[in-house]
Structures are given as structure tokens and as C-alpha cells.
Amino acid sequence: MTTTCTPFPLSIVSELPNRMRLRGRFLRDPDLDPDYLEAILETIPGVESVRLNGRASSTIIKYDGRTETRAAVLGCVQDLPLEVFKGKNDRKSLPSPLNLSVKGMLTLACFFLPALFAAHIALVLSAPVILDGLICLWNKKLKVEVLDAAAVSFSLWRRDYFTAAAIVALLSLGEYFEKISEIKATGLLKSLLKPQTDKIWIEKDGQEIQIPFEEAGIGDRVVCGPGEMIPIDGRVVDGEAAINQSSITGESVPVHVKPGDEVISGSVIEDGRIIFEATHVGAETSVARISKFLEDSLRYESDSQKKSDELADKLVPVTFSLGVGLFALTRNLQKAAAVLTVDYSCVIKLSSPVAVRVAMHTAAFQGVLLKGAQALDSLARVDTLVFDKTGTLTRGELQVTDIFSAQDLDDDQLLGLAASAEKHYAHPVAAAVVGAARDRGLGLSPTSQVDFIVAHGVSAYIDDLNVLVGSRHFIEEDEGIDCSGADQAALAFQKEGKSLLYIARDGNLEGVLGLRDELRPEASTVLAGLKAAGIKKTIILTGDTERTANALAASLPDVDEVYAELRPEDKADIVARLKEEGCILGFIGDGVNDAPALVSADVGICLPTGADLAKESAQVILLKEDLNGLLTARLIALRCQETIKQAFVSAVSLNSSFLLLASLGWLRPVAAAILHNVSTVGIIGYAGMRESQQILNHGQHGKTRK
Template sequence: MIGIPNTRKRFKIVHELPKRIRLKSLVLLAPDLDHNYLQASVESLNGVKSVRINGPAFSIAVEYDGTPEVRSAIIETLDDIPQEAFLKDNEREHNVDLIDVGARTAAAAATPFLPLPVQAATSWMLGIPGIVKGLETLFTRGVKIEVLDGTVKALSLLRGDYFTSNSVGALLCLGEYLEDQSEQKSTDLLKTLLKPQVEKIWIEKDGRELEIDFNDLQVGDIVVCGPGELIPIEGTIVEGDGSVNQSSITGESVPIHLQPGDATLSGAVVEEGTLKIRADKVGAETGMARINRYLESSLRSQSKNQIQSAELADKLVPLTFGAGLGIYALTGDLARAASVLTVDYSCAIKLSTPVATRTSMYTASKAGVLLKGGQALDNLAAVDTIVFDKTGTLTKGELKVTDIVPMPLYEEEELLSIAAGAEEHYAHPVARAVVNEAKEQGIQLPEVSGVDFIVAHGVSAYVDGKRVLVGSQHFVEEDEHVDCSYMEKKATQLRNQGKNLLFVAMDEELIGVIAMRDELRPEALEALEAFKDAGIKRIEILTGDHRSTALALAAQLPPVDAVHWELKPEDKANIVKELKEGGAKVAFAGDGVNDTPALVCADVGICMPSGADLARESAQVVMLNEDMLTLVEAHRIALTNRETLSNCLWSAVGINSATLLLAGMGKISTLAAAMTHNLSTVGILGYAAMKTSSANKPQEYAKEIQ
């Protein structure tokens, strides 16, 4: 990272109202500062309503709820801008406003009525900055759009055609303004999704673990975070050690090992181990660290389509420049050469991709699906195979306990109490079903310690000093060597009824079995049929359930091509890999920590709204509500985006090529060529925004983005 200034305490308050504050700092002039990132950082704070950065005036205005806590958080965030807010080789926006457009338009309109010396002086004064910028670009970045613009102005000025020079300058300024507005509007739409959600967290108090609302957390509280959970605060580890993934904060993909005394970052995810963390910062103070990978991938990263479009656009600029020089060499006509040079392919091609992509992502979010960046959108459009985890994805994930079968010497209530106590901290549909049943029966849960989640198998915990195991038969019988033969006949009967089984053991002896049933989502069949109609070639189901339970479900879903049962996490990932090796473009939909390997392995990982934090972090696509038809809609939006980008590309190439040809033949003037180019660019951007924002409420979203 280069050129990163020391921003500590550099912002000065220049104006303040009860709910609005404006600050200034020269750091806003830093060439490598990413204004989008800084703006989103402040907007992500709870209580902040809007943020506006004025780069040339090096000021930032923030509207908020007026509370002292939020005011302090805003100032703290600005005075401690992190390194990731600074980008190497960051290209600045045009920074054109309506005043610039109006002034240049007025100057162009008045040019014919001014005395010749005044025309010349005014035109050269307006044209020199563009010419200088073109020369600077030529020597630093090569032949880019700025070189074309500067050359057109220079040729017009040298010919004494001051009206054309000023008119072209006004058109370019208007085009830049409209392009900036289109792209900024699509970016602003995405930023509305960055507000952190209120969440529940576990704290340790007086030797007990309690679940509280995140907003009730106090400095000094001890927060307990287990595997797969998001660390919600910035603090210090006081007990436990484990592996933590901080990629959403630092960008470093390799998990780090943390132990007592180490500091934690809010937004990181615990992959292994259980950590007890003393809260050093709470509430809005952790807002900066809570800007997760979604911000980076949405506003920064480029999809392959965007990169390819930019590369194509850059290759076409020298072609236009060479054509202009060739026309002049053949005809000696500066006017005709200038007309050719006004034609630039890059604006429409480069800008239509981010506008369409960001608008599509926003439209998908309004439909109920969050896409983490343009590449997720591209990948979703390319998918031809979808693999679903069963529980919580195709099914409601709202398991209901149907049978409680204790071993002799144990009562149903005792068995349920022990199982629910061990499962209470586990964010999984099976665990929720057991805990909810205990609460409905008014059963007091025992105090539990030493909870350990064995991914895809079950839970190990200590209840009243005795080790309790709760999980699948495979986990209890084969992994932990507990004899389950006594329950074999009853277990077979329950499975044949399509029920899921949970085996409970204590001190290495089976104490009972709990059966539950999960209903198919009512829209599941319709969604799978819609995917088939949309061109999805293959649909498969993966589950850790017993064979009979899995087949009972698959029988209700005719579009399913294959079902796999009794799977471990690595088995799910291996099936996804095999499909990919066979040439398929695979999407995997799941919701648990045990689904993470498959989510990472798939071309597109899709996480359900109730998914574990680690699953949400690993997925490229996160559903915002439980309706599977929203995923069908997101797939349609992705296909529409791909079609729109193709249409934008060929429209830009076709219109600009025709304009180039007419200009080269001398059929249109420099002014007409510039007007055609700029109007076509704005039209293509409008089409990109309109087409990709029409998923749910076409007119409403089209107005928002225009």
C-alpha cells in the first residue's frame, strides 16, 4: 500500500446541526482513497441516515439520528480510516456536477456571439485542461479516452473552430455527469443493504451462559463464540483458543490461531474451538470492523465479464485513434479526423457492465436474495446443475419432535431435558426442534459446560459433570462406540415413517432416541420445476439422513435426478467436485456449518437465511427470506443481466462503428459525431439500468436508477 496518509485526528468539524454534521480533511484529496468505501463505512453505522462526500471541497456531510453515541462513532470512524480504504492505482471519478455542465453549455451557446479574440481566449482557457489531461494520460497510461478527448479539442482549436471545441467540451461534460450519476445511483442502491442486522449473542454471567440482544451488550461483558459463529465485538480473549477466519475484515484467507490475550475483530468467524471474549468495544463503535466481504466484493471487485469488457474497450481506443490519424493522412482534413476521434467505444462498454451488474444485485436483493459481487451474478447465470442440502433448504427446517423414546430407568422428560441442555447453543434445525419442545413442555434445562460441536455429527457436552452425546446414530455408535442395538428395531420403524432420529448417550451409555419430522417447503416442488423450465439440467439432493428418510422425501419431488444419503461434510463436497469434474456448472444450497465445504467447492454457494454464520460467510449468494421461489427469481435476474450485457456490448459496437464510418466519410460533422456518441452512451446506460431493474416493479426501480 502506498501513499497512505496518517489520518488520525485529521477531520475538523466545520458546521453542525442537531442531526447533521459536516467535516473537512485534506485526506479526502488523497488520490488512492476509495470514496465509495469510506462512504459505505460511515453509512454502515447504526443511526446514520445518509453520507455525502465532496471530494474537490474535501468535505463530508453526515445525517444521523442526533444521539451523542452515533456522533462520536462518526468522528472515530473518520479519524481512524483503515488501510483497506486506500487502493493502489485508484482511478478517480469524473467529479462533474451540474454547475460544470451548465457553465460549459452556456459558454458553448454564447461562443458565436462573442468577438473573435474573446472566442479564442475563452475556448483555449476551457480546452487547455482537457488537452493537458490527455497528454498526462498518454505518457502515464497510454492511449485512453482522455487522449481522444484532448486531441479532438486541440484539433478544433487549431482550426479556429471554437464553437465546435466548446460544444464538444459541453457534451463530454454532460456525458460524464450522466455516466457518473447512473453508476453512483446503482452504487447507492447497493449501499442501502450494508446496515448491520440486530442479532442475539451469548454471554457468560455468574457462571452461566445467557442469550441477550446484541444492543444490550456492555463493555466488559464476556461473549461466548463457538464454531461457525460470527464474532460480534472487538475485544480480548480471556479463555479458550481456536482457529478464526478474518478474511471478511483483513482479506487474508488463511485462518489464524487465537488464544487468551489476543485481540479479536468484529466480523471474523470462529472455525474451530470456543472463545470467551471480553467486550472492549460495543455497539456503533464496532461498525467499521463489521463492513464485511459483501462490501468489498460488491463495490470493489470486478467480475470476469466486467474485466473482459474493460479490456475490449481499452483495445478499441487505440483503434479509434489510429483511424483518426489514418483519415488525416489520407485526406489532410482536420475536421474529418476530429470527427472520427470523438467516437469512443469504451464509455458505453465499460460503464454498462457495472451499472447493469449493481442494479441487478439490488433488484435481486429486493426480490429476497443477496449476491456478493458481480462474479456471483455471472456464476449464477452460468449454472446448469443445482445441488440441495435437504434439511432447512428443501424442507422448512422447522423440525417438530414427534416421539421421545427413553431407555429403561429414564423418563421422557429427563431424556428431553438432557438433550435440550446439550443442544441449546447449537444453531441447527435439529437442535432448535429439541430445545423448542423442551420449552413448550416447560422443562427446566440443566446447566451445561464444555460444549463441543462435532460438525455434521452432533454435540458433546457435560451435564451435571457427566459427558452427554447427542447426534446421529453414526456419531454415537460408530464414532463414540456406544451400543445402540437395543433401539435398532424401534429406530427402523421411525425411519420408515420418514422421521429423523437423534440418539442421546450419557457416560458412554445410550439413554434414548428422539424422533422428529421436517415438512417439505410448500413451494419446493414449484421451485424445482421452475428451475428445470429455466434450463437447469440436473437437480440432486444431499442429506446426512438415513436412506429411508431421504427416499421418502425424494419421492415427493419428481424433478430431482438423484438423492444421496448418510453423508458427511466431506462427502457433500466430493459429490460437488465430481459434478464439476464432469463439466457441470454447480450451485450448492445449504444452511449449516456442515455444508461449508460444499458451499466453498461449488461454482455458486447458496446459503439459506437461517444459515450459520460460517455458511453465510462462505456462500456467494445469501437468501434473505425462506421462499425458494426468490432463488428462482434471482436466477432469472442473473440470466437477464447476462443478456443485457451482451445487448449493451453489441449496441455500443454497432452504433459507434456506424458513427465512425460516417465521420470517416465526412458525412457528419465533429459536433454531430460527438452528440451521437454521447447520446448513444447515455441511452445504453439507461437501457442497462432499465432492463436489469425490471424484475419486480419495473417502473419504480427504473425511476430510481435513471
């Protein structure tokens, strides 16, 4: 539930048919998160762009000119959620190109004008920089603004007005390019939040009518034709179509859908026409959930980013002490000013978030949703992966392959008995048994007093006789029924890697069913790729017997350990024990009972068909039913960390070299400022460009969004 604040005082400063400039004092709130606010406004249908200027307490909004859009924007701004005020409103506005040009021309004028005129120009240009530095000192903070103010002040003290003005101009130019890089990286994420439609067509009483998107309800029959975006999740009830899901799953090949198939919001129909029944609307649709996670990712920093920021702040006093100390020893203002123009802070602080945001955008287009920067960070550090077998390494689509009768029942009678008891149980095993019975055309008997025993089985009464269906542990140990009559058949099934389902009636064993869950075809290749990508240990958890589990593991040579015959609560215990042993752990699961393990692991990973609770608990969601997405995510995370490290090493190496040259007097202040700003912009640009490149060579390629 989102909590909203009291409406804020707001005024419209200027307005054109498709553009508004709004002003409100709350836009200067120190806790405001400007990126988050812009992301929220840009998700309003019809809004094209939002640009916030905190210093001016204003924001400029471009939209489609519709009255409904204008009203939605004003309503949103006046009733903002509290989450918008959980940030730090320390973002600097983008310097205008006109402002940069004026500063450049005035700096050039200082070189040619007499000292009296040059002094006034330099003082005017330097005043804002010096003021920012004084404010930092007043707040007892030694930040990069203090370095800039000191460098400019030393140049003015030397009456080197051209140098003072040039430093100010170069600072603005560097800030401009740094901000452009940051805006582009943030914009990549925001591009995934854009809504594509505000009205939808539905079929009602035999007629097609258009309704606002927000009025759609579960069960509505939505109509979509060629070129249209599927606005909400649903299940096809009529028609066929080829749909492009690249913006959601990263898969560029169109998918053919027909009645009975599910469609995902955000997909685009390339050919055909379908009518589908809405299954999720509003905040429950796939696109809405992705938007929420990406909005959060704009705010929260990872541990690596926080450490980078802390280190950058610690390096500022080093540079400041070096500059002041050099002046104290040599009385050379030029050397001191040159040293103070070089700092590590900007590039270290900016390269990390730029790389992270571009990496998250790349991951989303590769079919992997990362819930924030911390998920990316954790995924890169993981050295142990724990798989819940069913639905992850296997397809999770069990099939009855063998039937063994221990009494007088034939195969159909035994299968029908088991299916009758299981028909109300929402579990993959139950679905497989009921499906097999229906495939054979078997009628199911009425049941009464049905009792589901979690992770054990089902107890039901059929024709006044108690029927038990479940594991051997449930039938034999809990209910005291002898199962030895099926030992030979059970052993044969287990050797083939099949799961067992025992059926008993009125205190006697009736038989055993053998079920097989097919291994995902990509599982072996993905596990080998993960080993090559630095995963030291791969572990499988399953409720199957040891024989069945070992048979599965034998077909996967890169599996290191298998834990069998587990209860749901055992999974979280194993995860906790592995973490105590020092493992940095990733858990891959998709069921409701996997939620505790997903939360307790360093990073939880879920497939798209996982239970809602599993998706909420996981930090990484694969958007395709394919384990290759897991390898994709790992490689993206590793590459991002490598980029950040390379940017850090480059920043420290280059700036240390500049400091040394400046200390020796081999760099004048202007040259030092040029080298520092060029290297900063270059490193930040490298961090963004490197992450935007296609990174995988194993068959997963980034797709261009339609």
C-alpha cells in the same frame, strides 16, 4: 478486525451550522476508494450526505448540526481504516450545472464572434481536455482522454473553433449525465446503509432510560413503541406488536410478534409496544452485517465487469488508429476529428456497474443479500445446485413421530432415556427428542461422562449404565450392538421418509425413534422455477439413509441426484468432484459443517437461520425463511447479465455505425459527438432503469421502503 491508519492532517475550510467542508491531501491518494469513504461517513448517525472532490482534496459533509455528530465525523476522517485505501481514486467529480452553462454559452459565442476572439475562447475551453490527453500519453496509456484530446486538437488545427468548443461542451454534458446515472446507482446501495437511530430506550431497575446506541449491551431490555425502528436484534420478553420487516426481508405484510419471538434490527413497529432482550449488538446486528456487505460491494468488481473494462480499454487504440490512419490516407482533418469523437469505452465501462448496483439494490429489497458484484455474476452462471437437505429443502424442525421399543420399555420410558442422553447436545435431532419428552411431561434423568461423536451420536452414563443414541452405523458397526431386532419397524419408518434414531443401553438395543422433517411447502415450486431459469442439475446431500433420502426425492420431481448417508466432510468432496467435472456450482446450506462446501462452491447460499459460520462463508444470504428468495436471486442475476449484454451489443452496434458514417464523411465532428454522447447516456440510463423495474411474476414483488 479493522486496522486503522495513522491520523491524517485535516483542516476545516468552511463551516455552517449543519455543513462542513474538510480538506486533506490524503483525499487525492491514488489508492483511495471514494465510494467506500463516502459510504463509511454516511453510516455515521446524523450524517445526511457526503460529497468528495478528489481534485480539490476536499469533501463536503451535511449533517444534523449536533456537536456529537460533528465530532464523530472528524474522528472518523482522521482515523480511517486501511480498507479505504484499497481502491483506485480515479473517479471524476460531477461537473457543476453552472460550469456546463458557461461552456455552452461560450461555445455558442464562438459561432458568432470573429475568428480572433473565437480562437482564444476555444483554446481556453480545450486546454484541460488536451492536457488530460497529454498526461495519458506521458504515462504510456492510450485511453479515451487521448481520443478526446486528438479530436479537439484536429478541430483547432483546422481553425474550426466552434467545433472544438462544441466537442468540449458535449464531452462535459455527456460526462455530467453519465455521472448522474452512476451516482444514482451507487446512491441506491448507500440508501440501505443509512442508520435510523442514534439513541435507544432501555428498561433498567423498573425505569425507562435513554442511552446512546453504541452503549447497548447484550441482555439489555430495549423498549420500542409505534413508529419506532427496532435498533438491534433481540427476543421479545414482554408486549405484542405488528412489525414491518420490508426494509430487511422484503416482506410487506406486518408480522405479529409476542414474547419468545425474535425481532430483527431495521424493522419498524407499526402497532403495539414491546420490550425485547438484546441478543446481538454493534457489528453483530443484522443491519450492521448487511451494511458491511453492501460497503464491500461498492468496491469489488465481478469478473464480468473486469472483462468489460479490459475490452473497453482495448477498443480505444482501435478508434485512435482508425482516426489517425484516416487522416494519413485522406489528409482530411474533419473526418479524423469526427472519428475520434466516437469511442466505445465510456458506455461499456459504465453500463455494467450501474446495472450491477441497481440489481443488488433490487435484490436487497426482495429479501436477498448479495455479497458483492461477483456473487451476482456467479449466480447467473451457475448450472448445478446442490442442497444440503436439512434446514434448506426441509424446515429443519424435526419431530418425533414414531417410537418402537425392542425390549421391555414403554414409549415414555424409551423416549425419556433418549432425551436424557441428548439433553446437552446442540443438534436438531437432540432438540426434537428433548422437545418431545417435555411435551409429554417426562422427567429427564441425570447423566455423566457425556461424549458427543460428530455425525454419529451421543454416549452417556445414566444410572451407571452406558446409553448410546445415534445412527445405526454408530450403534451397530462402531459399538458392535445387534440392531436386527428393529429392522421391520425401521424399514416401515424409512418408507415413509422418516429419519431413524437408535437407542441402546448396556450393550443391548432398546428401540428406535422415527423422526420427520417437513418439506418446505414452496420447495417443489421453487425447484421447478429454477429448472425453467436454466439450472441443469439439482442435487440433494443428506446424512439420512438411502431409503429415507429417496422417499424425500420422490416428492420432488425436479431433483436429479441424491447422495445419502454422508459425513460432514463428504459434502465438500462432492462439491470438489462436481467442479472437476465442469459444473458451475451453487451450494445451499445452513450448518457449521456446511462451511467448507459453501466456500469451495462457485457461489455459496445460506438461509437466515443458518449458523454464523455458514453466513460468513456464503456469498448469498436469503433474508427470509423461504426458498422463493433463491429463485428471486437467480432471476435478478440472469436479468442483470441480460441487461449488460444488451447494453454491450447496443454500444458496439451504435458506435460502429457512427464510426462508419464519420469515416465516410457523412458525419461532421459535432454531429458525431452529439450522437455518441446521446447514445452513451441512453444506454447507461436503460441499464439502470431496466434493473429498477419489478422483475418477478411469480408472487415476489419489490417493496417500497418505509
